[in-house]
Amino acid sequence: MHVTDPQADVRAARAGDRAALDRLLAALWPRAFRLAAGITQHAATAEDAAQDALVLVATRLPALRDPAAYPAWSTRIAVNAAASALRRRPAHASLDDDDGRAAPGFEDDLAERLDVLRALGTLPLWLRVPLVLRYVDGLSSREIGLALGAPAATIRFRLALGRRRLAAALGTVGRVSEEFA
Amino acid sequence: MTSDPLAGRVRAAVETFAVPVLPAALIAARIASEPTVTPHRRRPAIAIAGGVALLAAALAVAVPQHDKWLTPAYYATLKRLTGQDFSHERILVIDPPRVLLAEAQRHTRFPIVAPRGKRILDVHPYPNDAGALLLIAVDVHAQAQLDERWVGGKRSKMAKQLEGVGIRSDGSIRRFNTRRWRIGRIEFSMPMFTLEYHRYAEEVERATREAAAGMP
Numbered sequence: 001m002h003v004t005d006p007q008a009d010v011r012a013a014r015a016g017d018r019a020a021l022d023r024l025l026a027a028l029w030p031r032a033f034r035l036a037a038g039i040t041q042h043a044a045t046a047e048d049a050a051q052d053a054l055v056l057v058a059t060r061l062p063a064l065r066d067p068a069a070y071p072a073w074s075t076r077i078a079v080n081a082a083a084s085a086l087r088r089r090p091a092h093a094s095l096d097d098d099d100g101r102a103a104p105g106f107e108d109d110l111a112e113r114l115d116v117l118r119a120l121g122t123l124p125l126w127l128r129v130p131l132v133l134r135y136v137d138g139l140s141s142r143e144i145g146l147a148l149g150a151p152a153a154t155i156r157f158r159l160a161l162g163r164r165r166l167a168a169a170l171g172t173v174g175r176v177s178e179e180f181a
Numbered sequence: 182m183t184s185d186p187l188a189g190r191v192r193a194a195v196e197t198f199a200v201p202v203l204p205a206a207l208i209a210a211r212i213a214s215e216p217t218v219t220p221h222r223r224r225p226a227i228a229i230a231g232g233v234a235l236l237a238a239a240l241a242v243a244v245p246q247h248d249k250w251l252t253p254a255y256y257a258t259l260k261r262l263t264g265q266d267f268s269h270e271r272i273l274v275i276d277p278p279r280v281l282l283a284e285a286q287r288h289t290r291f292p293i294v295a296p297r298g299k300r301i302l303d304v305h306p307y308p309n310d311a312g313a314l315l316l317i318a319v320d321v322h323a324q325a326q327l328d329e330r331w332v333g334g335k336r337s338k339m340a341k342q343l344e345g346v347g348i349r350s351d352g353s354i355r356r357f358n359t360r361r362w363r364i365g366r367i368e369f370s371m372p373m374f375t376l377e378y379h380r381y382a383e384e385v386e387r388a389t390r391e392a393a394a395g396m397p
Contacts, residue, residue, distance in 0.1 A: 034200065037198040059218055113197045
């Protein structure tokens with residue numbers, strides 16, 4: 001397996017190396033999709049958002065001055081693309097519209113997962129985005145702060161509040177698992 | 182990764198969505214059709230050095246103690262009206278004081294026409310011979326007072342904008358004076374048209390024209 005330094009790829013891609021750019025985009029694709037899925041809770045919308053993020057990263061990469069800032073920079077682009085896609089998404093689109101895009105093997109606890117996604121969807125974006133970045137991407141408060149342009153202390157506050165609200169929502173949203181019981 | 186119990190549930194929920202295959206051809210086509218952002222050019226060092234040198238030169242220039250935007254003519258007007266020299270005062274705005282009509286007529290270089298039969302409380306001449314405003318007592322009764330402001334000479338543009346009365350660019354005077362009522366501490370103001378003020382305005386226009394033509 002060919003493993004390269006992401007910063008070296010960023011430098012090479014800025015210099016016009018197409019293969020380096022492809023490697024960066026291929027590495028970013030699953031991350032951008034999962035972040036967008038966590039933010040939008042809709043597979044088709046998340047795929048659109050991830051595509052937008054990749055196009056933006058590819059076209060704006062020459063303007064990135066510091067290659068070390070690439071992780072936070074690309075995360076911010078992915079988050080913004082997801083938020084834009086969420087705003088564009090028709091109001092009637094919901095979790096139930098996803099036409100069989102669920103990963104295989106999840107049927108047994110799908111109801112529980114839908115509960116969590118619905119609860120996540122009740123949070124405002126300013127709480128949902130840090131939670132997704134922490135839980136899905138595994139970023140630290142400092143890294144989330146860098147990506148969102150906010151101090152780490154602010155992110156810690158948002159995470160604590162978001163966690164509390166998510167726990168409360170999980171206790172109050174209509175539980176699909178109970179409805180099916 | 183975090184040890185938060187919610188983390189596993191959220192991660193598992195998001196992983197419900199299977200990551201689709203990267204649509205490389207579609208993205209390549211979109212990238213090709215989008216304009217590429219050019220990198221920001223760094224400011225050249227010579228430009229920064231030049232800016233610093235200019236700033237240092239600007240700071241080194243001695244500035245007078247008084248505020249530069251108050252023109253010498255402004256100070257000259259103040260000196261004529263008050264008899265005091267304000268040219269070395271570090272002040273933002275010095276409003277010329279309100280003076281008696283005779284004093285204002287002595288110090289201004291344009292005619293101030295006194296309306297007949299009116300009691301002029303005071304005159305507010307504007308700096309730089311920009312005009313004069315007459316404060317005319319109409320009625321004073323206990324806590325209520327009615328006075329009028331008549332344009333006794335040419336007006337400054339700013340004063341015209343503020344009060345809506347004054348001389349137009351062709352030299353004619355607007356036929357509205359400002360009537361103010363004061364009841365207790367509350368003041369009302371309203372532009373009013375009266376035949377009396379119309380005739381007075383004609384008189385002021387004629388005096389201004391004659392003064393400009395050098396007639397006595």
